[in-house]
Amino acid sequence: MRGAQRPKLSAVIPANNEAGRVGRVVQEALNYVDEVIVVDDGSTDRTREEAAQAGARVVANRFQKGYIGAIKTGFREANGEIVVTVDADGEHDPADIPALVAPIITGEADLVLGRRSSVPRASERFLSWLTRLRVRGVYDVGTGFRALRTALARELEIRGRCTCGIFVLETFLHGATVREVPVKIRPPLTYKRRRLMWEHLPQTFYVLRLLIRPRFHNKKDRGHVPSSAEP
Numbered sequence: 001m002r003g004a005q006r007p008k009l010s011a012v013i014p015a016n017n018e019a020g021r022v023g024r025v026v027q028e029a030l031n032y033v034d035e036v037i038v039v040d041d042g043s044t045d046r047t048r049e050e051a052a053q054a055g056a057r058v059v060a061n062r063f064q065k066g067y068i069g070a071i072k073t074g075f076r077e078a079n080g081e082i083v084v085t086v087d088a089d090g091e092h093d094p095a096d097i098p099a100l101v102a103p104i105i106t107g108e109a110d111l112v113l114g115r116r117s118s119v120p121r122a123s124e125r126f127l128s129w130l131t132r133l134r135v136r137g138v139y140d141v142g143t144g145f146r147a148l149r150t151a152l153a154r155e156l157e158i159r160g161r162c163t164c165g166i167f168v169l170e171t172f173l174h175g176a177t178v179r180e181v182p183v184k185i186r187p188p189l190t191y192k193r194r195r196l197m198w199e200h201l202p203q204t205f206y207v208l209r210l211l212i213r214p215r216f217h218n219k220k221d222r223g224h225v226p227s228s229a230e231p
Contacts, residue, residue, distance in 0.1 A: 006105055007081035009033040009097070010150065012074030013056070014067055018088035019045040025090055026054035032097040033084060037077050039070040047088075068158050075153040084147045092145040096183040100147040103179045110152050110176035111168070113138065114145030114183035123200035127165040130207050135172045138180060141165045145183055152176055160206035161199035169210040 011033045015022050022038060029036050038051035042064030052058045059077050061070065071085055082101050086092050096114060103109040119125050124142040131141045142164040148171065155174055160166040172178055 010078035010080030010083045011036045011086050012071055012083055013038045013086050013088050014041055014070030015047050015088040016041045017043045017045050018047045019050050021090050022047055022088045023050040023054040025088055026051055026056040028094040029086055030055050032094050034080055037074050039074045041065060041070040078150050081150055082147055083150045083153050085144060087144045091185050093184045093186055099181050104147055109179040111148040111171045111178045113140055113180045114143050115140040115180040116143060116185050124164055127207055131165045131168050134211050135168055135178055138168055138178060141168045161203045164203055165207035166210055173213060173216050
């Protein structure tokens with residue numbers, strides 16, 4: 001991936017109490033990107049120290065902002081032309097980063113989603129179905145593994161309980177071309193308790209609100225081609 005012929009890449013890893021996992025993720029990601037930014041969102045363990053020792057630039061939120069607040073901090077800090085979001089628990093394989101960014105580099109897309117082989121939660125599948133009412137061809141709107149143009153990322157408000165559905169819809173409303181590529185999902189590096197996704201119930205409201213919203217403006221010059229996802 002490294003070379004003068006491709007744009008600079010930044011990886012953003014939001015992290016809250018990810019010691020024992022985040023260091024390996026940082027090391028692996030540095031094989032495919034130019035910089036890794038770990039946004040420490042109120043960790044009380046050694047997340048910050050472990051990430052820095054692995055080679056990341058660590059940015060600490062002054063107070064806990066949650067996943068959305070953490071990735072927005074990362075977007076502001078990114079120096080690359082393309083930014084990739086990666087979960088800190090090791091489930092995403094950084095070896096898939098070249099496939100994620102390729103459609104952006106070739107001008108085929110502004111946002112590329114890492115599509116999992118299966119979407120485990122029924123609520124996520126429902127939000128994906130809702131999103132397809134506006135953006136055809138997307139099936140995994142809850143993935144945390146995604147690449148997009150940094151200029152586009154900084155335009156996003158991302159208002160919701162999580163990113164499911166709204167991330168795709170808002171980028172689409174900004175004139176983005178959205179694509180998906182298949183990615184591998186690995187077992188987490190260490191056990192991590194899973195919360196029930198109750199926030200998907202109120203998240204439906206945010207998705208519905210964006211479904212009826214008109215486009216924000218005409219497409220900016222981000223080097224993309226006309227979107228086949230447009231209705």
